[in-house]
Amino acid sequence: xxxxxxxxxxxxxxxxxxxxxxxxxxxxxxxxxxxxxxxxxxxxxxxxxxxxxxxxxxxxxxxxxxxxxxxxxxxxxxxxxxxxxxxxxxxxxxxxxxxxxxxxxxxxxxxxxxxxxxxxxxxxxxxxxxxxxxxxxxxxxxxxxxxxxxxxxxxxxxxxxxxxxxxxxxxxxxxxxxxxxxxxxxxxxxxxxxxxxxxxxxxxxxxxxxxxxxxxxxxxxxxxxxxxxxxxxxxxxxxx
Numbered sequence: 001x002x003x004x005x006x007x008x009x010x011x012x013x014x015x016x017x018x019x020x021x022x023x024x025x026x027x028x029x030x031x032x033x034x035x036x037x038x039x040x041x042x043x044x045x046x047x048x049x050x051x052x053x054x055x056x057x058x059x060x061x062x063x064x065x066x067x068x069x070x071x072x073x074x075x076x077x078x079x080x081x082x083x084x085x086x087x088x089x090x091x092x093x094x095x096x097x098x099x100x101x102x103x104x105x106x107x108x109x110x111x112x113x114x115x116x117x118x119x120x121x122x123x124x125x126x127x128x129x130x131x132x133x134x135x136x137x138x139x140x141x142x143x144x145x146x147x148x149x150x151x152x153x154x155x156x157x158x159x160x161x162x163x164x165x166x167x168x169x170x171x172x173x174x175x176x177x178x179x180x181x182x183x184x185x186x187x188x189x190x191x192x193x194x195x196x197x198x199x200x201x202x203x204x205x206x207x208x209x210x211x212x213x214x215x216x217x218x219x220x221x222x223x224x225x226x227x228x229x230x231x232x233x234x235x236x237x238x239x240x
Contacts, residue, residue, distance in 0.1 A: 017157050024121055024153065025166045027173065031117040031146075036109040037178045037238035038062070038171075042226025044182050045233050052185040056193045059175045061220060063200045067171060069218035070100050071147045072164045072208030078151025079160040082129045087142075090133050090152060093213065094143035100216060103227040105240035114146035118153065127156035164208060168201045181237060 013021070023029065043049040043058060074097055081089040101107040118134050130152050137144035147167060154163035176190045185193070230240055 013159070013162065020124065021154075021158055021162075021166065023124070025170055027170075027177075029117070030120045031113045033113045033146075033170075033174055034177075035238060036113070036240040037182075037230075038066075038106065038109070038175060038240055039220075039223035039226040039230075040175060040178045041182060041236060041238045042230045042233065043222065044184060045236075046226065046229070048222065048226075049179075049184060052179070052189045052193060055176070055179040055184055056196065058223065059172060059193070060197060060200055062175065062223065063168070063172065063197065063204050065218040065220050066223075067168050067201070068204035068207045069211070070097065070216050071171070072168060072205055073211040073213065073216050074145065074147035075151040075154070075164045075167050076160050076209055076211075077213055078148040079155045079163055082127075082133070082152040082155035085129055087129065087132050087136055090148060091136055091142035094145050094148050096213060096216070097145045097148060098143060100218070103224050103240075105227045105230050106224075109240040110145045110147075111143050114149035115144040117146060118144055118149040121149075121153045125153055125156040127153065130156060161205060161209060164205045165202070168205060172197055172201060178238065 027034070040049065040055070040058065043054075049055055049058060074093060077093055078090060081093065097110065098107060101110060115137060118130070118137065122130060122134055133142060133149075133152050136142035137149075142148075150167050151160075151163060154160070154166075172194055176185075176193050179185045180187060180190050227240055230236065230238070
């Protein structure tokens with residue numbers, strides 16, 4: 001399966017859809033994503049992340065592996081399946097994402113954030129498929145992983161490549177702000193890291209647009225080990 005990312009040609013979005021997208025992508029939207037560090041806190045606790053350079057390198061690896069290899073392809077596939085009305089495909093994609101996330105803390109975080117995003121977004125979008133997918137999640141037929149739920153909701157009027165870009169931008173921003181909360185960097189450095197990583201993120205979106213579900217996967221051993229150790233950290237701030 002191959003998809004056109006649409007990045008090269010640009011994406012046109014009407015003002016109403018743009019306002020809706022800004023609302024759904026805002027850091028204040030009630031997803032609970034701020035409660036998870038996705039391995040950053042564990043790496044910091046074990047002395048493997050000391051400064052902004054370390055933080056930027058880890059997030060870059062997460063972009064090139066986790067985002068480009070699993071999360072963003074899942075957004076694209078969920079967007080496609082939702083547009084086609086294939087709810088069972090969405091449930092299968094959820095199960096596949098579970099299999100690709102072997103660290104329990106990361107798996108649980110993805111499902112929790114996805115379900116909260118889905119429930120909060122449903123009243124704001126007119127999307128029968130999203131409502132049907134939400135029923136599947138509530139009844140246990142689907143899991144509700146964040147990238148899947150995001151792709152489903154975005155299919156109600158937002159281009160797939162734009163949706164993937166926004167999803168990725170939210171992840172990068174969240175990881176950088178985790179570094180701020182842990183005292184690794186300040187606000188100014190955080191914004192510089194986000195700007196510096198933008199080309200990497202755009203490249204990840206373009207790659208994910210051409211990634212078939214059968215080609216999804218990531219290799220982040222140190223991040224995974226940090227995630228496995230997260231539940232036993234003393235005085236931890238984050239759930240993963």
